[in-house]
Amino acid sequence: VWTTLRQRISTVSIALLAIAVTVLVWLAAQSQPDGKLHVWFLDVGQGHAVLIETPNGAQILVDGGPNPTRLRSAIGDALPFWDRSLDLMIVTQPRSSAISALPALLDHYSIELALHNGHASDSEDYRALVAAWQKHAIGTEEVFAGYSIETNDGVTLEILHPQAIPTPDDDSDRVAMVLRVVYGDTTFLLTPTLDEHAEEAMLNAGWYAGSTVLELPAYGKDDMNSSDFLTTINPQVGVVGVAAGNRSGLPDSNTIERLHTLTGQTLYRTDQHGTIEMVTDGHTLWVYTEH
Numbered sequence: 001v002w003t004t005l006r007q008r009i010s011t012v013s014i015a016l017l018a019i020a021v022t023v024l025v026w027l028a029a030q031s032q033p034d035g036k037l038h039v040w041f042l043d044v045g046q047g048h049a050v051l052i053e054t055p056n057g058a059q060i061l062v063d064g065g066p067n068p069t070r071l072r073s074a075i076g077d078a079l080p081f082w083d084r085s086l087d088l089m090i091v092t093q094p095r096s097s098a099i100s101a102l103p104a105l106l107d108h109y110s111i112e113l114a115l116h117n118g119h120a121s122d123s124e125d126y127r128a129l130v131a132a133w134q135k136h137a138i139g140t141e142e143v144f145a146g147y148s149i150e151t152n153d154g155v156t157l158e159i160l161h162p163q164a165i166p167t168p169d170d171d172s173d174r175v176a177m178v179l180r181v182v183y184g185d186t187t188f189l190l191t192p193t194l195d196e197h198a199e200e201a202m203l204n205a206g207w208y209a210g211s212t213v214l215e216l217p218a219y220g221k222d223d224m225n226s227s228d229f230l231t232t233i234n235p236q237v238g239v240v241g242v243a244a245g246n247r248s249g250l251p252d253s254n255t256i257e258r259l260h261t262l263t264g265q266t267l268y269r270t271d272q273h274g275t276i277e278m279v280t281d282g283h284t285l286w287v288y289t290e291h
Contacts, residue, residue, distance in 0.1 A: 033057035042074040046243035056153040068104035092177040092192040094121035103132035118142035119166040184282020220251020244271040
């Protein structure tokens, strides 16, 4: 009886193992790069976090938001569960809403290089991030307008702001990094908490900033997102990352109306749509929402 029972258990175990292997192989096949650019505007609450995967599978994280748990969950939903490496981290500014979640993430994901605008801060969050870079031996590089990265699969990352390496006395919102992602005819303008002076400085510098997708600066505040700025960018799609029920009431209704009036476009919002994934082959743009 025991011999028969052990044989049955062994048979069941082998069958379950075969099913598990089949499922893992299927998941691996489904998670392979598909030759398209993927950009996720991650739902991390009132903060800034964007994940990029290039057509051949290079992965880039732009900021991380304020909450370590929400950031790991959002990345885990976007990438395969066994994938624990990112090729590049970009930090746009030393604000808590951009960097608080990053030190904890580095205990779980390996990252080769971090780019930042060189704006140091004496905040606890910034010190923790620098310590994490050092702990994990991550190389860092300061970048500003004119710097660009070209991947081997046709994606270009252009830095449009700040115009020079900031000084410690500079206001973070005035020297925050603005990143333009280009793939074929499709472009994304990624803007963190940026003030109106920075918007004006970037436009006056003469960098071409027109983009298919515009991430609204400063979570859609009314005193940013000027008519000149929106008209110059002339987006086909607007997106903003905000927390549900945020007390500041962002994005501002005037900004939403201005975007719609000037460009005819509606707005995707993480508070209403969850994480927003945008996919492009360089010509067509597909938008997928979490809910």
